Amino acid sequence: MNTYEHSVSLDVSACTGCTTCLKHCPTEAIRIREGHAVINPNRCIDCGVCIRNCPHNAKKATYSKLDQVLRKKKWKIALPAPTLYGQFENLDDIDYVLQGLLDIGFDDVVEVSQAAEFVSAYTRNYLKADGIAKPVISSACPVILRLISLRYPTLQGHIMQLLPPMEIAAKMALEKTAKNHPELKREDICICFISPCPAKVSYVRNGFGDYKSEVDEVVSVSDVYFALLNVMRRGDQAPDPLSRSGMIGISWATSGGEASAIFNDKYLAADGIENVNRVLDQLDNGNISSLEFIELNACPGGCVGGAMAVENPFVAKARLQNLRRYLPVSQNFLDDENKEYIPGSYLFESLPTYLPIQRLSSNFAESLRMMSDIQKVRSGLPGIDCGACGAPNCRAFAEDVIRGRADASECVVKRKQQLEKQLGEGTETNHDGS
Amino acid sequence: MSEAVVTLHFSVDGEDFTSAGQASVQVKKSLRQLGISPEIIRKVSIAMYEGEINMVIHAGGGEADVLIYEDHIEIRLDDHGPGIANIEMAMQEGWSTAPDNIRSLGFGAGMGLPNMKRYTDEMKINSVLGEGTHIVMKVNL
Numbered sequence: 001m002n003t004y005e006h007s008v009s010l011d012v013s014a015c016t017g018c019t020t021c022l023k024h025c026p027t028e029a030i031r032i033r034e035g036h037a038v039i040n041p042n043r044c045i046d047c048g049v050c051i052r053n054c055p056h057n058a059k060k061a062t063y064s065k066l067d068q069v070l071r072k073k074k075w076k077i078a079l080p081a082p083t084l085y086g087q088f089e090n091l092d093d094i095d096y097v098l099q100g101l102l103d104i105g106f107d108d109v110v111e112v113s114q115a116a117e118f119v120s121a122y123t124r125n126y127l128k129a130d131g132i133a134k135p136v137i138s139s140a141c142p143v144i145l146r147l148i149s150l151r152y153p154t155l156q157g158h159i160m161q162l163l164p165p166m167e168i169a170a171k172m173a174l175e176k177t178a179k180n181h182p183e184l185k186r187e188d189i190c191i192c193f194i195s196p197c198p199a200k201v202s203y204v205r206n207g208f209g210d211y212k213s214e215v216d217e218v219v220s221v222s223d224v225y226f227a228l229l230n231v232m233r234r235g236d237q238a239p240d241p242l243s244r245s246g247m248i249g250i251s252w253a254t255s256g257g258e259a260s261a262i263f264n265d266k267y268l269a270a271d272g273i274e275n276v277n278r279v280l281d282q283l284d285n286g287n288i289s290s291l292e293f294i295e296l297n298a299c300p301g302g303c304v305g306g307a308m309a310v311e312n313p314f315v316a317k318a319r320l321q322n323l324r325r326y327l328p329v330s331q332n333f334l335d336d337e338n339k340e341y342i343p344g345s346y347l348f349e350s351l352p353t354y355l356p357i358q359r360l361s362s363n364f365a366e367s368l369r370m371m372s373d374i375q376k377v378r379s380g381l382p383g384i385d386c387g388a389c390g391a392p393n394c395r396a397f398a399e400d401v402i403r404g405r406a407d408a409s410e411c412v413v414k415r416k417q418q419l420e421k422q423l424g425e426g427t428e429t430n431h432d433g434s
Numbered sequence: 435m436s437e438a439v440v441t442l443h444f445s446v447d448g449e450d451f452t453s454a455g456q457a458s459v460q461v462k463k464s465l466r467q468l469g470i471s472p473e474i475i476r477k478v479s480i481a482m483y484e485g486e487i488n489m490v491i492h493a494g495g496g497e498a499d500v501l502i503y504e505d506h507i508e509i510r511l512d513d514h515g516p517g518i519a520n521i522e523m524a525m526q527e528g529w530s531t532a533p534d535n536i537r538s539l540g541f542g543a544g545m546g547l548p549n550m551k552r553y554t555d556e557m558k559i560n561s562v563l564g565e566g567t568h569i570v571m572k573v574n575l
Contacts, residue, residue, distance in 0.1 A: 068503065
């Protein structure tokens, strides 16, 4: 269970032990211990909320360094996420970015937005297939996949078992290389995803269920952005016409882009982890009916809101709207024979096993006793959820106490109340005496 | 009978329709912590949800208690609403006295009480006109 590799790490020297991340973490995975934050790896879903909110930049995403990746293998293929295009001011043609990627040292480029257009086409086929549990939940956001496997066991069967655009782009890159450069072996090739998202790093490292990612390295949109700034400003020579993306592919970078491409009004798109949780709760209760498709993005605004992007997500979104204005709706189509079909290699078979992280004990009677004890501890706490004990709220603290991870005496508010009471009693006796 | 090991208490606010269904979400979270199977959780949370919605629509709110025993879960719903005139009739699918504004939100399909019965192993309704309704439901573990 502890073998899951996360992509969020802590710079202990920068962490002041403040309660900001504690308060924002949607899965209550963080505690403050010995003056700094500690992340519980079993609960962390790599959403990046703590990275985005840390006032001291102590929370960091871990990813491969661009210059190291560029030195590594014989044939390096960049897979830019469409979010990358939204980072640049006054960009009017995606080809400048793609040409720039070749100029900084990549040997080839396969756009993730291009793969996304195939995923959209296959999704329309997927929704028509028999025996699919509706609404179908998008498999594109890795945070959502992990959240469902930790918290919503009954919704696992709704996850679309079609690989996300990043993986399809990786497969396309391998096919393209096999065709154009048959002399290259797999170990000569480095497939490098340019990511706005720390959770994609985790997805690549850990795979999903039994599926192992075809991506070899993940670098950040921000590192690539700064590297590209140097080369893209040089000269005014027109770049090669490399881009094969349409409106649909570019729109995948923002919330609602994927869902609107199913060409069907029966969809819902939610972004931001709190909103996502509300939708999943309601879906779990069976209160969302007659929907075909649900797109959920952990980041506000969609992938443009990722913690490894540079630009404000709303500015990036506005730029992408501008960039896609004169693009065709799509530039990637299924051939006639593939119209009703999804290649087997584009599907994943198994879903990860449900990890009941909230469970108090594997024994029901023991769990009941613990919950009863938690209620007792909780009722004696001040209930102001200050976080000074290192837990995000009084209920979580009570649970920590019963699980043996905290001591009830650590509640400073309670200690202060007890102290005041003792002092108060002291002054009263003085008054009586005088 | 032995005493409930854990009791979860909820005040169901009759004034705020937008918050209806919140108690059901809380119950589900607690049941997950106890490691209760998803099928049982589903039964309890649907019964709880329907009961909660009923109290909001018809009774101006009320009190809900979920008592967890080692071998079963009991849901108690108490309100001081108008009471149910004809329980037999109310138990029929499709029968509802919900007002139009509520129906326009997709509620009032007349499936509340029938669903509560369907998803629980035992259900008792005690209702007095003008005084209120008390419902006890049991789901065996």
